Amino acid sequence: MTAVNGTPAAGSGQSPKATDKESPKATDMGPPKATDTESPGATRKETRTAAAKGTPLIRLENVTKKFGDFVAVDNISLEIGTGELFALLGASGCGKSTLLRMLAGFETPTSGRIVIDGVDMSRVPPYHRPVNMMFQSYALFPHMSVAGNVAYGLRQEGMGRAEIAERVEQMLDLVELSDFARRRPAQLSGGQRQRVALARCLAKRPKVLLLDEPLAALDKKLRERTQLELANIQESLGITFIVVTHDQEEAMTMADRVAVMNGGRILQVDNPHTLYEYPMSRYVAGFFGTVNLFEGVLIEDEPDHITIRSDEYGADITVGHGISGAEGNTMWVAVRPEKVVLSKEPPPAGQANAQRGVIEEIVYLGGISTYLVRLAGSGRLVRVTTPNLTRAVQGNLTWEDEVHLWFDPASAVVLSQ
Numbered sequence: 001m002t003a004v005n006g007t008p009a010a011g012s013g014q015s016p017k018a019t020d021k022e023s024p025k026a027t028d029m030g031p032p033k034a035t036d037t038e039s040p041g042a043t044r045k046e047t048r049t050a051a052a053k054g055t056p057l058i059r060l061e062n063v064t065k066k067f068g069d070f071v072a073v074d075n076i077s078l079e080i081g082t083g084e085l086f087a088l089l090g091a092s093g094c095g096k097s098t099l100l101r102m103l104a105g106f107e108t109p110t111s112g113r114i115v116i117d118g119v120d121m122s123r124v125p126p127y128h129r130p131v132n133m134m135f136q137s138y139a140l141f142p143h144m145s146v147a148g149n150v151a152y153g154l155r156q157e158g159m160g161r162a163e164i165a166e167r168v169e170q171m172l173d174l175v176e177l178s179d180f181a182r183r184r185p186a187q188l189s190g191g192q193r194q195r196v197a198l199a200r201c202l203a204k205r206p207k208v209l210l211l212d213e214p215l216a217a218l219d220k221k222l223r224e225r226t227q228l229e230l231a232n233i234q235e236s237l238g239i240t241f242i243v244v245t246h247d248q249e250e251a252m253t254m255a256d257r258v259a260v261m262n263g264g265r266i267l268q269v270d271n272p273h274t275l276y277e278y279p280m281s282r283y284v285a286g287f288f289g290t291v292n293l294f295e296g297v298l299i300e301d302e303p304d305h306i307t308i309r310s311d312e313y314g315a316d317i318t319v320g321h322g323i324s325g326a327e328g329n330t331m332w333v334a335v336r337p338e339k340v341v342l343s344k345e346p347p348p349a350g351q352a353n354a355q356r357g358v359i360e361e362i363v364y365l366g367g368i369s370t371y372l373v374r375l376a377g378s379g380r381l382v383r384v385t386t387p388n389l390t391r392a393v394q395g396n397l398t399w400e401d402e403v404h405l406w407f408d409p410a411s412a413v414v415l416s417q
């Protein structure tokens with residue numbers, strides 16, 4: 001048998017998190033509950049998030065920001081815990097920077113309230129807030145040394161010389177730039193400049209650090225490394241980080257929880273695993289990872305499974321979890337590309353959600369390959385990713401091959417919006 005993707009999680013592109021083993025079963029009615037994240041199998045991030053839940057450091061209450069008639073941030077309520085690394089994720093113009101700027105005090109909410117550490121920020125100017133903001137451009141002083149840049153804010157505060165020297169040393173040690181203290185910003189690489197900016201922001205020991213696209217200026221490799229460094233620094237300090245990004249992988253790599261935004265609203269806030277496996281809307285499913293969506297009509301609604309009649313898939317689709325919806329309602333079945341099995345051989349007898357198609361495109365990406373398969377019945381394209389487990393081409397599948405594909409009822413999610 002030349003089936004690839006035999007195991008649903010294979011080649012998902014996700015980090016092998018401990019919780020993958022603990023994932024809810026097919027019959028579960030929804031995403032894992034908060035208590036699930038406190039189980040022995042929970043990841044470090046999830047455990048921290050659960051611990052932080054009791055002590056919200058930041059509370060946004062129905063915050064709205066209008067520019068003239070335009071609503072940039074639309075009635076957002078949100079709590080962020082002490083020591084959390086929280087990401088605001090969304091496409092350009094969705095309002096994430098405006099939200100960050102309101103937390104920093106550079107913008108004033110049109111309505112609603114922001115409370116940080118128990119204090120209403122309405123009348124607190126930026127420089128008196130327990131927050132610091134790191135900008136995309138880093139804004140380092142070119143004529144000052146690395147040490148001078150880190151010390152700048154502390155001098156402004158009137159801190160004593162000896163204490164400043166000690167703090168600067170600590171901070172440069174933290175970002176691994178102790179050997180570069182006397183250099184000027186122009187004599188540093190992009191990644192090093194980013195770390196100087198971080199050290200400068202952290203030197204004043206803010207309770208909250210706001211980071212607006214902090215890694216945008218770095219190339220892909222350096223960005224990936226710096227994502228992990230930032231997350232480690234954040235964890236070692238226990239400071240709350242709020243990171244704005246439009247990059248789903250960046251949010252996934254770094255954050256304990258992610259808020260997915262669109263049109264000034266937050267559509268869903270969850271840990272990365274829950275967002276990926278239990279998206280609550282088509283937008284989140286598509287923005288947080290890649291997804292196949294098949295529109296259909298609910299024709300059977302049983303406690304342990306539902307059936308969707310889908311012309312787009314060209315067959316009835318069985319999904320192994322319940323949803324409360326009236327029969328006859330339009331629904332969408334979401335299936336991640338790595339959860340679709342592709343084979344030249346027919347599936348086992350009785351296999352649910354089986355279809356036939358023709359391979360139209362193959363994209364080889366080294367670790368994984370992506371196949372675009374044109375369904376025989378509906379003509380719809382289905383995206384399938386497979387891990388390249390050996391150096392040989394997996395299963396010898398090639399262009400124009402007629403193939404079978406199927407997915408487990410437990411691997412799909414049904415969405416009503």
Ligand SMILES: Nc1ncnc2c1ncn2[C@@H]1O[C@H](COP(=O)(O)OP(=O)(O)OP(=O)(O)O)[C@@H](O)[C@H]1O
Binds near residue numbers: 067070072090092097
């Ligand atoms: N000062 C302003 N006056 C008028 N409109 C503004 C102002 N600032 C932001 N906007 C608008 O508000 C919306 C949200 O902007 P914001 O900068 O928060 O988006 P964003 O999600 O951070 O986008 P990007 O990723 O491109 O930075 C945009 O449509 C933007 O044009």
